Amino acid sequence: MAQDNYKGILAIHGGAGNIQRQNISPEKQKEYITKLTEALQAGYDTLQNGASSTDAIVTTIMVLENSRLFNAGKGSVFTNDETNEMDASIMDGDTKSAGAVAGIKTIKKPITAAQAVKDHSEHVMLSGDGADLFGKEQGLEIEESAYFADSNRLKHLIKLKAKEKSELDHDADDRGELPVDYDINDDKYGTVGAVALDRKGNVAAGTSTGGMTNKRWGRIGDSPIIGAGTYADNETCAISSTGHGEYFIRHVAAYRVAMLMELKKYSLDKAANEVVHKTLLSDGGRGGMVGIDRKGNISMPFNSPGMFRVYVTKKGEIKVFLFGDEK
Amino acid sequence: MAQDNYKGILAIHGGAGNIQRQNISPEKQKEYITKLTEALQAGYDTLQNGASSTDAIVTTIMVLENSRLFNAGKGSVFTNDETNEMDASIMDGDTKSAGAVAGIKTIKKPITAAQAVKDHSEHVMLSGDGADLFGKEQGLEIEESAYFADSNRLKHLIKLKAKEKSELDHDADDRGELPVDYDINDDKYGTVGAVALDRKGNVAAGTSTGGMTNKRWGRIGDSPIIGAGTYADNETCAISSTGHGEYFIRHVAAYRVAMLMELKKYSLDKAANEVVHKTLLSDGGRGGMVGIDRKGNISMPFNSPGMFRVYVTKKGEIKVFLFGDEK
Numbered sequence: 001m002a003q004d005n006y007k008g009i010l011a012i013h014g015g016a017g018n019i020q021r022q023n024i025s026p027e028k029q030k031e032y033i034t035k036l037t038e039a040l041q042a043g044y045d046t047l048q049n050g051a052s053s054t055d056a057i058v059t060t061i062m063v064l065e066n067s068r069l070f071n072a073g074k075g076s077v078f079t080n081d082e083t084n085e086m087d088a089s090i091m092d093g094d095t096k097s098a099g100a101v102a103g104i105k106t107i108k109k110p111i112t113a114a115q116a117v118k119d120h121s122e123h124v125m126l127s128g129d130g131a132d133l134f135g136k137e138q139g140l141e142i143e144e145s146a147y148f149a150d151s152n153r154l155k156h157l158i159k160l161k162a163k164e165k166s167e168l169d170h171d172a173d174d175r176g177e178l179p180v181d182y183d184i185n186d187d188k189y190g191t192v193g194a195v196a197l198d199r200k201g202n203v204a205a206g207t208s209t210g211g212m213t214n215k216r217w218g219r220i221g222d223s224p225i226i227g228a229g230t231y232a233d234n235e236t237c238a239i240s241s242t243g244h245g246e247y248f249i250r251h252v253a254a255y256r257v258a259m260l261m262e263l264k265k266y267s268l269d270k271a272a273n274e275v276v277h278k279t280l281l282s283d284g285g286r287g288g289m290v291g292i293d294r295k296g297n298i299s300m301p302f303n304s305p306g307m308f309r310v311y312v313t314k315k316g317e318i319k320v321f322l323f324g325d326e327k
Numbered sequence: 328m329a330q331d332n333y334k335g336i337l338a339i340h341g342g343a344g345n346i347q348r349q350n351i352s353p354e355k356q357k358e359y360i361t362k363l364t365e366a367l368q369a370g371y372d373t374l375q376n377g378a379s380s381t382d383a384i385v386t387t388i389m390v391l392e393n394s395r396l397f398n399a400g401k402g403s404v405f406t407n408d409e410t411n412e413m414d415a416s417i418m419d420g421d422t423k424s425a426g427a428v429a430g431i432k433t434i435k436k437p438i439t440a441a442q443a444v445k446d447h448s449e450h451v452m453l454s455g456d457g458a459d460l461f462g463k464e465q466g467l468e469i470e471e472s473a474y475f476a477d478s479n480r481l482k483h484l485i486k487l488k489a490k491e492k493s494e495l496d497h498d499a500d501d502r503g504e505l506p507v508d509y510d511i512n513d514d515k516y517g518t519v520g521a522v523a524l525d526r527k528g529n530v531a532a533g534t535s536t537g538g539m540t541n542k543r544w545g546r547i548g549d550s551p552i553i554g555a556g557t558y559a560d561n562e563t564c565a566i567s568s569t570g571h572g573e574y575f576i577r578h579v580a581a582y583r584v585a586m587l588m589e590l591k592k593y594s595l596d597k598a599a600n601e602v603v604h605k606t607l608l609s610d611g612g613r614g615g616m617v618g619i620d621r622k623g624n625i626s627m628p629f630n631s632p633g634m635f636r637v638y639v640t641k642k643g644e645i646k647v648f649l650f651g652d653e654k
Binding site (some may be wrong): 009063097098103121124125126128130131133134197201212217218219221225226227228246250251252255256259264273283 | 425458461
């Protein structure tokens with residue numbers, strides 16, 4: 001695609017995992033499609049009105065963070081301690097400035113905390129209570145723990161803890177042994193993210209997650225790690241990852257896509273597919289990513305059965321897909 | 328260098344920054360040289376006895392963590408809250424397994440916590456109190472906060488706080504306006520790290536730090552970030568970074584060296600020099616790194632006035648350098 005007369009373009013993911021038709025009822029599918037479309041539309045509208053790609057990403061991700069359907073913000077899964085601890089990051093492909101938070105518990109919209117770190121601190125990454133305090137000092141919306149606590153997610157945690165096993169070695173989701181309306185965000189792949197290109201030709205990426213159900217010891221996944229869960233550079237691409245975070249960290253997945261483009265002159269799609277289908281799968285890393293380049297090309301590869309994904313074409317058409325057999 | 332009859336090779340850094348002759352008395356220089364040599368010798372001895380590169384790195388870094396001379400473990404600088412919060416990471420170039428901890432307060436030797444995460448958890452990165460708990464559960468040595476509290480470092484913090492400015496905008500160190508025996512580890516570049524190649528031909532890297540004096544909000548720098556502060560892959564190299572962490576994170580500095588080697592076929596030295604002298608300096612990122620490849624080549628570039636660095640030649644000679652005019 002050539003860089004022509006558009007005012008902005010956007011793609012989002014709502015998590016990858018064992019997303020198959022038989023596991024999600026038609027009603028639930030409709031709920032996901034409606035909310036994903038709403039999120040994309042919100043970000044797209046701001047781009048049409050001249051917003052920067054970073055602002056569009058924050059607008060989009062906030063819609064998902066405000067929904068119980070996704071494992072981020074209000075819908076975050078529970079830790080082993082029965083708390084909700086959230087991670088988020090954002091990167092601006094124009095300036096390469098970046099912000100991230102890990103293990104926050106009180107900030108209503110974690111992506112706004114990542115943005116505040118980027119814009120109002122000299123740091124890239126803040127963590128724990130200190131990051132919550134920073135967000136509060138920045139005037140971000142704060143919520144009590146009850147706001148983030150969803151009774152269904154708590155039930156899932158309690159069931160998991162009863163089994164005395166962590167979600168990480170809970171392999172049922174990989175074998176398709178799940179009931180209909182199994183909550184796909186309770187598996188280890190739930191995360192939301194967005195990539196955007198604005199009318200000035202700047203790309204950006206952002207990612208937000210509640211992490212892994214039953215996580216303990218202050219585990220940090222790839223979502224708040226620049227280079228793994230999020231990366232953006234106008235010269236190459238903007239990427240937001242979703243999947244089994246440990247693999248994305250060790251393979252520096254988002255940045256590897258950018259490097260294949262910069263150093264090997266791969267297209268975005270070739271680079272993203274290589275990382276998802278070869279690099280990550282080389283040792284069993286499951287998940288996917290959304291990417292965008294400065295020409296408005298979009299790539300959305302995943303190696304799990306499905307990935308919630310939405311994008312808008314240059315003509316303004318919104319395309320929503322949930323399963324692996326759609327495109 | 329060809330891969331010949333050696334039993335192991337090792338290089339370490341003890342931090343980069345405004346390390347100039349006029350700022351460090353001859354007595355203090357001797358102290359640094361003695362301790363750096365001791366650390367290298369300890370790791371080198373284990374390699375000669377057949378230890379893996381990861382074990383040699385842990386052995387080496389523990390010596391530096393147990394000294395008040397370096398900003399890691401016992402010598403860690405103070406946060407704004409007058410606590411000592413430490414970060415560390417390690418990566419094995421053979422399996423590409425990795426472990427990291429961020430913001431720990433009680434584990435005597437933080438590099439052992441990173442190693443435990445790598446070897447005994449399904450995660451890559453743990454943080455805060457949870458990471459301390461994990462270390463305790465793993466039977467690692469625990470210390471009270473008094474163990475980490477150095478009176479001189481506390482004085483430095485109090486002075487800084489009185490000025491109500493963070494070390495990050497304390498530019499005196501860049502202008503050479505420092506008294507003799509100014510504590511170089513109180514500046515923003517203090518960190519220790521090591522890279523090693525063992526007799527099996529496996530490389531590894533590890534990094535440990537107390538972070539930045541007067542850091543707040545749970546700030547995490549590059550040291551515990553795989554791809555930024557630490558990276559290792561037998562196919563390319565092992566890297567440990569030291570410097571102004573935010574730049575190393577945004578430029579994914581350690582992994583970028585590996586990518587220039589893998590995708591552009593650069594030598595280790597060419598790749599490391601490009602990242603330190605071009606990529607990082609492109610927006611003012613100061614610091615350096617040590618790297619090793621599978622052939623036993625070592626590279627130790629830095630763009631600050633000095634960097635504490637030590638390595639052992641294949642003949643077993645130990646070389647120690649502190650300043651920019653030595654090699």
